[in-house]
Amino acid sequence: MTRQLSFDLPARPALGRDDFMVAPSNAIAVAMIENWQGWAGGKLALTGPPGAGKTHLAHVWAAAADARIVPARDLAGADIPSLAQTCVAVEDVPAIKGDIAAQTALFHLHNLVLSEGRSLLLTGSGAVPHWPLDLPDLVSRIAAAPTAALDPPDDALLCAVLAKLFADRQLTPKPDVIPYLARRMVRSFAAAGDLVAALDSASLARQRPVTRALAAQVLDNGPTGAR
Template sequence: MMTLIEQPPLPLGWVPRMGEADYFVSDSNRAAVHWLSRPTVWPMPRCLILGPPASGKSHLAGMVAARTGARLIEDADRLDDGEPLFHAWNAATAERPLLMTGRVVPKLWAHRLPDLGSRLAATPVVWLPEPDDALLAAVLAKRFADRGLRVADDVIQWLALRIERRFTAAGEAVDTLDAVALAERREITVPLARAALEHQLSLEL
């Protein structure tokens, strides 16, 4: 009988891998990666990286910042105080460009500075959309690997065909399977995934 997990346990100190080799490029994010790899062709030394939760904004922005020396401000859309962001925007140069990450377009950001709003409206935007099939499978594999879990390819492919095509759905599935496998002291297999996700995510499997 499958043990139901009402609340998955908190991760036990696992740290996601954030190297360049750990970032998977597919058709859905290839244009964004290509644009960000060439800051010398940007129309200004500033760029916004926008995308849904868990879409790899921080991973990609961190790679670009490390490679270019850019200043990085994450979750810029949530900053109530716009003054530091305003000064960072003005201080950006070709030698030290500015990268900002967020989830929504600048007109919806939390700050209330008209001068900053006009600057952000003119700033180039790179969008990271929800994943295609190849990227969803890669995200699932990475999330399992980040936790030190060895999961066979058939499980990854089975999941990628059945969960919603959202980055957060991948995280939810991995959280659930990790918790159930730990509680049951079983390996993560297709039968376990089928039983666990049928209950936890209400999928039509």
């Protein structure tokens, strides 16, 4: 019996390098992650829209660099000197808007990591100059980091992302479902995640496989909508 006709199990995202689909929209960012030892100043800012793969690439990099990953909003309570003994990936830097304690901690982490000769990866949505940070010294240091951007998906990448999201949930849609979704859905990584989650829930609730008919119902009635 397939997963979609069984239990509502949590999705288990595959975050290895082989699970990340390379396309023109992300090839430069992937190359910079893979060549992390050559980062200017030992740091990199990885940007892109929600669901673009920033967390996935952070895990790829952490595995290669033996780095720790920490959400930016957790920095205020972190042991910064201990954290700085390894390479570090700080996720979702814009989330600490207005949080002076977390921003101060990130400032000290930045300085300590680099002074120890280690590397620092920073992730966030939107262009780095628009990250809502308040400390001028922190802003200037992050602005000095080289930037790699994950752009919105082209058709091939969107189909690949949908296939991965279905696989993460142990779902096997009918062959015509993914091309149909890619033609009609809102073209973003976040929308792809929401849409696959909605299809998962719908197939479980109705005890039906993921078919084009079910996809049409979810697109017409669900929160993601058609474009």
